Each structure stands twice: as C-alpha cells, then as structure tokens.
Amino acid sequence: MLWAAWLPPPDARPRPWPQAITHWALGFTPRVTCQGDAVLMEVHSSLRLFGGWPALRARVEVQGRELGLAPPAWAPQALAALALARAGLPGAPDLPPDVLDPLPLTVLDAAVPHAALLAQTGCHTLGDLRRRPRGAVARRFGAALLEGLDQAYGLRPSVHAWVTVPERFEARLELPWRVEQAEALGEGARRLLLPLQGWLTARQAGVRACRLRWLHDGLRPRDAGPGGELVWRTATPTRDIDHLQRLLAEHLAHVTLQAPVGELVLDALEVQPLQPQATDWWADAATTQAEGLMPVLERLSARLGPQRVLRPVPCEDHRPEVMVRWCPATEAAVAPSAGHPRRPLPAVGPQPGFLRSPPLRLVVRRHRPHYHGELQLLAGPQRIEGGWWDGAAAQPGANPIPAARDYWVAHSPRAGLLWVFCTRPVAQQQEPAWYLHGHFA
Structure with missing residues (x-):
C-alpha cells in the first residue's frame, strides 16, 4: 500500500479546504478519506496509470502547489503518512517501521489524550510507547491506544470511510x-x-x-x-x-x-x-491535428463571438440551398433533420460549382427564358420537390420560391453553362417562372 497525507496550510491565507482538496484528490484515486483535519489518499492501485511513483509524486506536488499545499507525506500505512505529515517529514513508499520511533506522541490521534500523562512516566515518543509493556498500557490507557499504534506501524489493518463523489459540483x-x-x-x-x-x-x-x-x-x-x-x-x-x-x-x-x-x-x-481516449500507436498526424481543431475553434469563438466562427452542417433536404446550413462552431455537431422519414436522396444530374443566393428570376419572352440572350436548354428536366413538410420559407436560409422545381442545364450565348429551374404554376392560366440558380465553373 502507498498513502499520501496533507495537512491544512500553516499560514492563515484562505485556501479551498477541505472539500475542494478531496475533489482534487479523487482525480488520482477513488480511495480518499479525511482524518481529522487531514486528507489522505491511497494510490497504490494508481501507480501504473500515472507512470510510477516518481511521476505521480511530481504531478501531485505541482498541482498541490497551485492549490497552496505543501508537499504530502508518503508512507505504506495511512496513520504513518499522517504522522509524518504532522512531523513535517516527506516519507517514502518503502519506509521501515522504526522511522516513526523518534516522532512525538502528538502525531498520533489515539495518543493525544494521554500525551501529558505518558510524558510524566518518561514516554515522549512513539518508540518509547512501543517499548512499554503492552498489558500495562492497555490496562491504564485502554486498548484504543495500542490499536492506533499498531495501525501506524502496519501491525493491524485500518478501516476508513471513503469520500463519496457528490452529484453536483x-x-x-x-x-x-x-x-x-x-x-x-x-x-x-x-x-x-x-x-x-x-x-x-x-x-x-x-x-x-x-x-x-x-x-x-x-x-x-x-x-x-x-x-x-x-x-x-x-x-x-x-x-x-x-x-x-x-x-x-x-x-x-x-x-x-x-x-x-x-x-x-x-x-x-x-x-x-466521457470515455477517456485510448492511446493508439497507429494514430496518424491527421487524426491528431483533427482532435486539436475544436479547442482552437472554441477559443476563436470566445474571442470573436459565436456568430463569427461558423461551420457547415449537412442536412437531409432535396433543395440545394438548404442541403448545408451554417451554425456556430461551438454548438454540438448534430445535423438537423428535415422532418420527413429518412431515405436516400435521389440521383441528381450535373451540379454547378457556384449557387446564387437567392436565385435570380429571369426574363421570359415567348415562353423562353433569357439571360444575356435566349437560353438553350441542353439537359433536363430534373424534378426536385421539397419543403412541403414545413414550408420553404420556414427553413433557415431558404427562399419563398415554391419547392416544386424542374432543373435544366442551359447555355447562354454570353454567360456559358447555367443551372436554371422553372417553378410549377399555381394556376393553369399562369406561366411558369424561371430562375437562375447556379453557374458551372
């Protein structure tokens, strides 16, 4: 076993003690207990996790200094670590039992009520107490004194009430x-x-x-x-x-x-x-860089504002202008559903490299759309019908144009290849409206 013990800071400056210290100690081991004014933790089962006792000790001491704590005392027994901490000694994992012999009786809680009387008999240290006849000590001072002494020297196991993790921090x-x-x-x-x-x-x-x-x-x-x-x-x-x-x-x-x-x-x-990330020997540099991207985006969002650092989120929607939505980078990466049952999107024809937002309504002459000249329809129609489940104008980034469209690949004498669509007329006497939605690179 290996125990570490802390005492309250000797100065009067305020410190987070002791509940905050017990919460901090729970990060190293689940076996944390309070003994009077001291906090103790058993870390034997955590040595391999932190790379051995030297690495664990260095980490504990560095973080302890940030909390305003002195370096802890280490010992194979809990009461031995507490006694060394009260004596101001660092201790070690493999201390021999006789190291406690020179310590005064006041470092042991069970001996504090009897320290004055024991001093009158010439017993001033734990070693002096060990050399006294056990039967006489038990008759005069009670069995609790010998029990505490044996627990400090590792002759008898000690029972501790472990700190429970609260539901709220x-x-x-x-x-x-x-x-x-x-x-x-x-x-x-x-x-x-x-x-x-x-x-x-x-x-x-x-x-x-x-x-x-x-x-x-x-x-x-x-x-x-x-x-x-x-x-x-x-x-x-x-x-x-x-x-x-x-x-x-x-x-x-x-x-x-x-x-x-x-x-x-x-x-x-x-x-x-939160599940801890396992160390993977086969992780490549791209994975490591991707894992560090989100902290950078969060810092930029905190500095510039959440509405200035956006990321694209793909959406299940047939309408090209709402297939991708932009949301703050620090929000949870959950793609919003379009509201209809999930099913694969239909196969589409040629897609332009650039979309106009919003689409540009075209002039129609003699039932033919014009954009820098009369357009020649090359491929189509490709029908896209969407937004009927919530209305086209209800979607963020959508336009109020009806969602029933027939897309064509058209050619303009001066603008080249274009992506245009015509809407379904509401009344039979109306002509379909034509819009320019994209440009091919």
Missing part, C-alpha cells in the same frame, strides 16, 4: 487579496478548476458548461451589486482544465468588474459521460 474560494481586474480572476479560478477535474475524473464525465460567479467586496459602491457571473461552454465534453482556463481567459477579457472581488464560486452546469 460547487466550490468556493476566498481570494487572498481583492481583485480589481477581471483578467486576474483566472488565476483564482484555476484553483477551483483543479478540484473540478478530479470530480469529473471520479465520475467518468466531462463538462460542457461551467459558471464562474464572483462576489464583490463588502465595501463596494451601492450601485455595484453583489457580484456577477460568467458562463462559458465547450462543443464537446471535456475535463482538460488547461483548455477550460484558456476559454475562461478569453471570456474574462470582455468583462469589466464593477467593484473589487473577494470570493469566487465555480459550479458545473452541464455534465455528460
């Missing part, structure tokens, strides 16, 4: 100083994103929407209000806190604080199941 952080610039809130928000990452890892989930709320200082102006909030979203579920922090920084660049901020609150609004 919310973390608070009181800032060590008052912040007046919105961009500076990102550093404090990262101390809340680290626990969020651990919470998401424990739930095997990713987040699509987060909300950061800030509370103004008590000496704020009357018109400033209690605080403000910011919601930012991602196109796909993620638990990459670096990407979430970069997106948050882009949004905070457009925020102006009305008063100094003293406290931050982070909560997850939309959480979805």
Whole structure:
C-alpha cells in the first residue's frame, strides 16, 4: 500500500479546504478519506496509470502547489503518512517501521489524550510507547491506544470511510487579496478548476458548461451589486482544465468588474459521460491535428463571438440551398433533420460549382427564358420537390420560391453553362417562372 497525507496550510491565507482538496484528490484515486483535519489518499492501485511513483509524486506536488499545499507525506500505512505529515517529514513508499520511533506522541490521534500523562512516566515518543509493556498500557490507557499504534506501524489493518463523489459540483474560494481586474480572476479560478477535474475524473464525465460567479467586496459602491457571473461552454465534453482556463481567459477579457472581488464560486452546469481516449500507436498526424481543431475553434469563438466562427452542417433536404446550413462552431455537431422519414436522396444530374443566393428570376419572352440572350436548354428536366413538410420559407436560409422545381442545364450565348429551374404554376392560366440558380465553373 502507498498513502499520501496533507495537512491544512500553516499560514492563515484562505485556501479551498477541505472539500475542494478531496475533489482534487479523487482525480488520482477513488480511495480518499479525511482524518481529522487531514486528507489522505491511497494510490497504490494508481501507480501504473500515472507512470510510477516518481511521476505521480511530481504531478501531485505541482498541482498541490497551485492549490497552496505543501508537499504530502508518503508512507505504506495511512496513520504513518499522517504522522509524518504532522512531523513535517516527506516519507517514502518503502519506509521501515522504526522511522516513526523518534516522532512525538502528538502525531498520533489515539495518543493525544494521554500525551501529558505518558510524558510524566518518561514516554515522549512513539518508540518509547512501543517499548512499554503492552498489558500495562492497555490496562491504564485502554486498548484504543495500542490499536492506533499498531495501525501506524502496519501491525493491524485500518478501516476508513471513503469520500463519496457528490452529484453536483460547487466550490468556493476566498481570494487572498481583492481583485480589481477581471483578467486576474483566472488565476483564482484555476484553483477551483483543479478540484473540478478530479470530480469529473471520479465520475467518468466531462463538462460542457461551467459558471464562474464572483462576489464583490463588502465595501463596494451601492450601485455595484453583489457580484456577477460568467458562463462559458465547450462543443464537446471535456475535463482538460488547461483548455477550460484558456476559454475562461478569453471570456474574462470582455468583462469589466464593477467593484473589487473577494470570493469566487465555480459550479458545473452541464455534465455528460466521457470515455477517456485510448492511446493508439497507429494514430496518424491527421487524426491528431483533427482532435486539436475544436479547442482552437472554441477559443476563436470566445474571442470573436459565436456568430463569427461558423461551420457547415449537412442536412437531409432535396433543395440545394438548404442541403448545408451554417451554425456556430461551438454548438454540438448534430445535423438537423428535415422532418420527413429518412431515405436516400435521389440521383441528381450535373451540379454547378457556384449557387446564387437567392436565385435570380429571369426574363421570359415567348415562353423562353433569357439571360444575356435566349437560353438553350441542353439537359433536363430534373424534378426536385421539397419543403412541403414545413414550408420553404420556414427553413433557415431558404427562399419563398415554391419547392416544386424542374432543373435544366442551359447555355447562354454570353454567360456559358447555367443551372436554371422553372417553378410549377399555381394556376393553369399562369406561366411558369424561371430562375437562375447556379453557374458551372
């Protein structure tokens, strides 16, 4: 077994303790427990996942410093790690039991109530207590003292109440100083994103929407209000806190604080199941580049606005102008259905390289369409009838022209090959209307 133990920060500066720390520790192992004012985690089963104890220790210490924590103490037993943490010693995975002998009795919870009386008998350290006759110690101080001592030395197993993962994530952080610039809130928000990452890892989930709320200082102006909030979203579920922090920084660049901020609150609004990506030795460079495209689009959308970064979405529709719709790049990649039963689209004839939006109505003379001269119909007709399920004008990007059309490939003396269609007349006495819809390259 291998245990790591943390104590509260020695200084008085506010820290996210202890619930946020337990959420963060859940990102390394599901076995996290609280012992008094300390947080402990058992990581023996997670060593292979993180590449061994040196790699895991380096990662834990780097992220712990961001949370304002001192390096943890490591030991093969939980109470031994806690005793080393209280003594300010780093420990190691393969510590011999006698390392605990020089430690004072106050590092063991079971010995704290009896420390003064034991000191009068000349017993000041755990080693002194081990050398006392066990029967006499049990009669005078109770069996709980020997039980705690044996658990610390690994002679008896210990039972722990593991931290359960809550259904909803919310973390608070009181800032060590008052912040007046919105961009500076990102550093404090990262101390809340680290626990969020651990919470998401424990739930095997990713987040699509987060909300950061800030509370103004008590000496704020009357018109400033209690605080403000910011919601930012991602196109796909993620638990990459670096990407979430970069997106948050882009949004905070457009925020102006009305008063100094003293406290931050982070909560997850939309959480979805997320399967971790397996490492594939056969993944090519194109796949890796495609996986990194969405974070770039999300950052551009946060910087320029969602309506300025669009992507095409194919749709099941017979009308050429609504076969592809443009939506914000950060929205979920779900192609909207046309509303009719799914069936393969009919085979079509020649398609032009350029479409006119909207189609241009042509002049008709003697029942013949004209565009820079009289048009000569070469191929057709190809009938397309669509939009009857919801009306042509109800579709985004569609035009109010009736959806029953006969398409032709036509030739103009001056414009070359064209893609034109004629509409079905509503009344028998009316002539069909002709439109120019596309140009062949």
